[in-house]
Amino acid sequence: MAAEKSLSEYDVVLVGAGISGINFAYRLQERNPELSYCILEGRHEIGGTWSLFKYPGIRSDSDLYTFGFPWRPWEEQSSIAEGARIINYMKESAAMYGIDKKIQYHHHVNNANYSTSSKRWTLDVTANGSEQKTFRSRFLFMCTGYYNYDEPLMAVIPGIEDFQGTVAHPQTWDETMDYTDKNVVIVGSGATAITLLPNLAPKASHVTILQRSPSYVMSQPKEDKLEILIRRLTWWSKPLEHRLIRWKWLLVPFLLTRFAYTFPNAARKMFSKAIQAQLPPTIPRDPHFNPSYNPFEQRVCFCPDGDFYECLRSGKGSVQTGVIEKVTPNGIKLTSGDELHPDIIITATGLKIRFAGGMKLTVDDKPYNVPEKFIWKGVMLEDLPNAAFVFGYVDASWTLGADATAQLMCRMLKQMRKEGVVEVVPRRTEAEKQSMTEEPLLRLTSTYVRKAKDLLPKAGSTGQWKARSYYYKDIWMAWFGDIHTGVEWVRGT
CATH class of the missing domain: 3.50.50.60 (FAD/NAD(P)-binding domain)
Structure with missing residues (x-):
């Protein structure tokens, strides 16, 4: 007889303990302290990219004053830092605010299913390589980056x-x-x-x-x-x-x-x-x-x-x-x-892009096809309830975009509580579906980005579905922008 899976329940589950996950956790603690949360991390430590890559000289490709967390300034007198120093900074930052206590390492999310009846996410997780666990939450925030940690992009090189x-x-x-x-x-x-x-x-x-x-x-x-x-x-x-x-x-x-x-x-x-x-x-x-x-x-x-x-x-x-x-x-x-x-x-031929760490998404047990969907404000996916995907910038520090996402979602969570809302779902109108043209989520023309076009969600040409542009605009939208248009707000009964 198979052993019964353990079950853990939270208000929010964050997937990924890299720069995005640590920052999102801080914002939740700061702005939505009434919500319980955990971070599920597939690897053995904090760090994401900076834990994975070990080649000589691995360093930031943007300045640490904006790549670092806005709530804990980078204090070294160097705008570029090596990977080991970045990991130490992240670990110290997480420990300073107790975020490290919320992380469960060696927890790989295989499947995530949203139930429209219970208004809950159910996550099937493999822990420590073999143990099967189940997590439930009201909200799922994917802080997994955008590339495949398990498999690099291998260019075709004859011979x-x-x-x-x-x-x-x-x-x-x-x-x-x-x-x-x-x-x-x-x-x-x-x-x-x-x-x-x-x-x-x-x-x-x-x-x-x-x-x-x-x-x-x-x-x-x-x-x-x-x-x-x-x-x-x-x-x-x-x-x-x-x-x-x-x-x-x-x-x-x-x-x-x-x-x-x-x-x-x-x-x-x-x-x-x-x-x-x-x-x-x-x-x-x-x-x-x-x-x-x-x-x-x-x-x-x-x-x-x-x-x-x-x-x-x-x-x-x-x-x-x-x-x-x-x-x-x-x-x-x-x-x-x-x-x-x-x-x-x-x-050194680039990264292999992968969405949401490779987890399979379903809604009421029906497969959710990410590449067919548009993305609302560069944050929430069309027709995917109570979920957000953290994406940074390609021409500025990743953390700036990640923080704009976290602040926007924390504001939405606070507004949901105020209005008695239990579910938010981005929806395009029928008119938008007829008239909207597709635009790339990433404006880069790099080979590895072009190859991944069929793996990522789409940006739209109008309204709330446009791709992100720049930090000043996005942070203003996170603080004061319209968070109702293009989203279905479902009140509890």
Whole structure:
């Protein structure tokens, strides 16, 4: 006879103990203290991305003053930080507010079913690899990020299986791998490749980035002159210092991205000039640093204190632009006829996108098909009751979008209690269904994003169904915006 499953009940279940889950938990405690909650985390510790990736140099690709929690300022005098420091910061933040006591580790959510009769979510969970548990809650908030933790995106590279050297992927990095005095080729041109090159080069014989197409790589000082000035002027008040530096990091990137979207040609020239000034004479900007797209149409890569370009200037690193014809047992042959002869190939080819950590969603035991649905305010899914999905920004710190989501949902929870509402369900009108055109949820044109189009919900062209735009607008909407239009509010009986 099978053992009876254990049953746990909460008002809210958060799935994921990364930056989004920790932040959402804080907002619940701050604004809805009457609600009980837990966090279900499939891994062994807090951290999400920063716990998963172990490759050399893993670091933030946006500033920590806005990537950090708004309720616990990042206090180090460096805008970019390594993964280990980010995890420590997250653990300290969670412990400071008792959030760590609410986390259940090694709990993987397999299925989540919403019952319209009981107004409850039922989650089937595997704990510690084999134990089956059941959780019930009124609300389900998915703080799972947007990519597959279990499986990296493997690009099709002809002949890679024949290579007699070592093949590594950043997502499954072997920390015991010895690359001392080895010739390393990194296949890819994104943030991971830009991070790996200067961090592998000191020990390796030589490191080459092999890219099919180039990216924008911009230098970012760990501490700029304006931050130094702010610290000097506010020596008497740490809270004011933190507030001003955070405002600076909210404003400057916002102005830069708006400039790039509004004046793409001018932005392209500005970026190109900055890149050219840092390249050694031996590496021409065209074709190696002359992208076919405009800034922020794909992610712009940032390197702290120009370490990427410093590595190129030292001669320990180089860039090769071309298409792989075939990987041979002892090298890489390009369609141009050039050949590379690495000891190690690192495939930094992007992330495999996965929605909601791979959990299966059902409503009244009927499958819920995420790609067919539109997303309300970039937060709630059409026809999915009492649920939200936390999604950040692609051109600003992830935490900004995550916090806008958390504050919006906490406001809705408070309003539901005030009005005696037990269920909220985003619904498009018949007119909207007839007239609304589909828009991408992510504005990036990156290959891994295009491949995932059929896995993610859709954004709409009008009203509450438009894709997110920028933090200032979204946080204003979270505080004061319309939370009734496009949503069915069901009162209790």
